[in-house]
Amino acid sequence: MKNILVTGGAGFIGSHLVDRLLMEGTWRVSVVDDFNDFYAPALKRENVREHLLSDSYRLYEADIRDGAQLGRIFKEEEKFDCIVHLAARAGVRPSLSEPLLYTETNINGTLNLLELAREYEVKQFVFGSSSSVYGINAKVPFSEDDPVSQPISPYAATKAAGELICHTYTHLYGIRAVCLRFFTVYGARQRPDLAIHKFAKLITEGRPIPVFGDGTTRRDYTFIDDIIAGVRAAIDYAASDYEIFNLGESQTVELRELIALLEKELDTHAVVDRQPMQPGDVPQTFADVTKARRLLGYNPQTKIEEGIKRFVEWFQRRDGEKGA
Numbered sequence: 001m002k003n004i005l006v007t008g009g010a011g012f013i014g015s016h017l018v019d020r021l022l023m024e025g026t027w028r029v030s031v032v033d034d035f036n037d038f039y040a041p042a043l044k045r046e047n048v049r050e051h052l053l054s055d056s057y058r059l060y061e062a063d064i065r066d067g068a069q070l071g072r073i074f075k076e077e078e079k080f081d082c083i084v085h086l087a088a089r090a091g092v093r094p095s096l097s098e099p100l101l102y103t104e105t106n107i108n109g110t111l112n113l114l115e116l117a118r119e120y121e122v123k124q125f126v127f128g129s130s131s132s133v134y135g136i137n138a139k140v141p142f143s144e145d146d147p148v149s150q151p152i153s154p155y156a157a158t159k160a161a162g163e164l165i166c167h168t169y170t171h172l173y174g175i176r177a178v179c180l181r182f183f184t185v186y187g188a189r190q191r192p193d194l195a196i197h198k199f200a201k202l203i204t205e206g207r208p209i210p211v212f213g214d215g216t217t218r219r220d221y222t223f224i225d226d227i228i229a230g231v232r233a234a235i236d237y238a239a240s241d242y243e244i245f246n247l248g249e250s251q252t253v254e255l256r257e258l259i260a261l262l263e264k265e266l267d268t269h270a271v272v273d274r275q276p277m278q279p280g281d282v283p284q285t286f287a288d289v290t291k292a293r294r295l296l297g298y299n300p301q302t303k304i305e306e307g308i309k310r311f312v313e314w315f316q317r318r319d320g321e322k323g324a
Helices: 012-024 041-048 067-076 092-097 099-119 154-173 195-204 224-236 255-266 290-296 304-323
Strands: 002-007 027-033 057-061 082-085 124-130 176-182 209-212 242-247 272-275
Touching (some): 002 012, 012 027, 012 041, 012 224, 027 041, 027 067, 067 099, 082 099, 092 099, 092 154, 099 154, 154 176, 154 242, 176 224, 195 209, 195 255, 195 304, 209 255, 224 242, 224 290, 255 304
Parallel strands (some): 002 082, 082 124, 124 176, 209 272
16 A cells, blocks of 8 residues: 555545545555644534544644644655645745744745655655735736746745645655645535625624625636645646646636625525625636646536535534534
């Protein structure tokens, strides 16, 4: 069996990736997650409950900022064939109030893992980046060749820095680094602070939803199954030493359209609380996935209407289980 390390493997994207790897039956999966209180740790515990039943799964509760703690994990495990680094402090707005924490986690934590990859000769390193690195990009759709030298939030800056550090370790030590720029991922287990999950909860409870701006901001909402297909392809990617890929749906949706879709699936009217645009927010994200199609075989399948329907089914089922 091949040995893989997934950081942030108890989170939204990470736990879905672990589902996929365990289902394949050819991976021994080690997960690092610190179960911090950015959102309720109990939700992450729920994500890994089934994973803990597998003999091919091992969970380490560790902080990627702690290089010594990570080093003990690498000593204990057999050599990893691949590291998928998804652990991060996420979110544009929270990064404005805690830039040091974001820097320590997203930059120093990434450096800790790359140093261990170098020391233990791990040849494949998949880095979870973000569409936020594009900042206010005037050209759409966003291409991997577009400049990313003007991020507008600490979060975006730390993700851009992570990509640069990956490139450095590829150049110096021959680690194949594949950086994946995720575009607004949603689906079952989505973090409760993200718009779709947050809005669904507030609408269901009859409480106002905060809408920043006039509702015309656009996002390239990408369903979790499509993201996992892209991450899985990146694990096997072997065509070059360093690469960056957009993983998006390549379809933009206005915020007010998103709200209308949620209202339809929840069969409830939303009460909108209009607020000014927030610092760090970008007017739109839009992925050009031509490169990922060509080199990864990436082919997103889930349109927003179907994705929202599936998300609401999960949301209502989970609420029903909690109320039972």
